[in-house]
Amino acid sequence: KQEVTQIPAALSVPEGENLVLNCSFTDSAIYNLQWFRQDPGKGLTSLLLIQSSQREQTSGRLNASLDKSSGRSTLYIAASQPGDSATYLCAATGNQFYFGTGTSLTVIP
Amino acid sequence: DAGVTQSPTHLIKTRGQQVTLRCSPKSGHDTVSWYQQALGQGPQFIFQYYEEEERQRGNFPDRFSGHQFPNYSSELNVNALLLGDSALYLCASSSLIIYEQYFGPGTRLTVT
Numbered sequence: 001k002q003e004v005t006q007i008p009a010a011l012s013v014p015e016g017e018n019l020v021l022n023c024s025f026t027d028s029a030i031y032n033l034q035w036f037r038q039d040p041g042k043g044l045t046s047l048l049l050i051q052s053s054q055r056e057q058t059s060g061r062l063n064a065s066l067d068k069s070s071g072r073s074t075l076y077i078a079a080s081q082p083g084d085s086a087t088y089l090c091a092a093t094g095n096q097f098y099f100g101t102g103t104s105l106t107v108i109p
Numbered sequence: 110d111a112g113v114t115q116s117p118t119h120l121i122k123t124r125g126q127q128v129t130l131r132c133s134p135k136s137g138h139d140t141v142s143w144y145q146q147a148l149g150q151g152p153q154f155i156f157q158y159y160e161e162e163e164r165q166r167g168n169f170p171d172r173f174s175g176h177q178f179p180n181y182s183s184e185l186n187v188n189a190l191l192l193g194d195s196a197l198y199l200c201a202s203s204s205l206i207i208y209e210q211y212f213g214p215g216t217r218l219t220v221t
Contacts, residue, residue: 041197043113044152049209099154
């Protein structure tokens, strides 16, 4: 059974800092790896999707990488802003869909 | 494009009752997945529907059932509600080819 782990569980950084969120998965037989953002009590907003054949994807200040062989994905956020404060979730898609428990990010003005 | 929509937004039910939640997928999507998210946890996969059939199922009891209609919209039914069923229920739609999931705002179910 696929297990997805996100470290750290919570992170607090000053505005402007660059940061990295980590996601690890135990089964490398995945179709893709997707990163989401979730604001309190809300649904999930898709940030980046990395297909299994790809190594990374970029959107604005966000960059996500995927290393299937080591079972790891990272989400890099450049020049963090208070509006980036949210919970960030990664999901590995295989024969089912497996989410990590998320990293709660707080960006301090 | 309205994106993924879910109804109702909030729901309060009593233990033992039955509930039906509804989801309309994003335009162009043919696959609908349902998730349960307890407070402070990541979403847990319940099942996925494609071509009106349950295609995949997570580790949930038979009290959880679903349906997909010809227009690709979907319902999640939960029978004999337990207090532990209180959660945010999320619907996601995707294309079976691309598999990128788009989520709705969720239905907050409270069982008392």
